[in-house]
Amino acid sequence: MPEGPSMVFLKEKLSPFIGQKVIEVNGDSPKLAIKKLLNLKITDIKTYGKEIFICFQEISVRIHLMLFGSYLINSKKDGKLKLGLKLKEGEINFYACNVSLITEPLDSLYDWSVDVMNDKWDREKAKNKLKDISDSLICDALLDQHIFAGVGNKLKDELLFDAKIHPESLVGKVPEKKIKAIFDIVVDKSFEYLKWDKEGRPDGFLKVHKQDLCPVHNIKLSSKTLGKTKRKTEFCEICQKLYK
């Protein structure tokens, strides 16, 4: 579930609960005092990259699904329930994820313009941050949540393939024109991912990630663990140009 588009999808699914009051709280997060959510009314649902927030008047619940987290709406399953909210009309259950409570205003903690799926996504800001890490590999840069909040390993592979950039390219050596192309593709890919997710085939948009053959050349794709992030990366040696 965990890349940004999946969280935007979840936000859409949770939006009908806005305005409803919590009538029961469950979950294995005693230290978090989640019980204090009882009787509070959901005021908003927000996302920031791979994080989702269920907002109340003076408190927000931050949920990050990490690698293995999951959720069920209006149903439940066996497993580590971290947070379960029963509302007037339905219930929301989160499993195996990070749950925390935030009492500060979210606007003071989060810069929404870093989220690639947010209307306020700021390319200039991203461009300047890339200048600070010109020695990094582009595959690492794309996974940097302080620059491209929401991009995960699947999007990373797909973005680089579409942009025709080799994952081991150095940020500072990638032509500015190509960087601009990445910015367009980041947004397009994210929303394409969202579209496929809504159709029930979240992996439908994948061309190279976890694939065998290059869709253009029909040759074997390369698969390497790269960069300081040490994430598996699939790419085509022919399609994707190395800038270094």
Place this chain on the structure above:
DNA sequence: TAAGTTGTTCGGGG
């Protein structure tokens, strides 16, 4: 079956 994975946080060492 054991290995791999859509991700992040923590502590220690340099």
Place this chain on the structure above:
DNA sequence: CCCCCGAACAACTT
């Protein structure tokens, strides 16, 4: 104080 690294955690698939 920063960066880097490895460990830890989690649930499901192949």
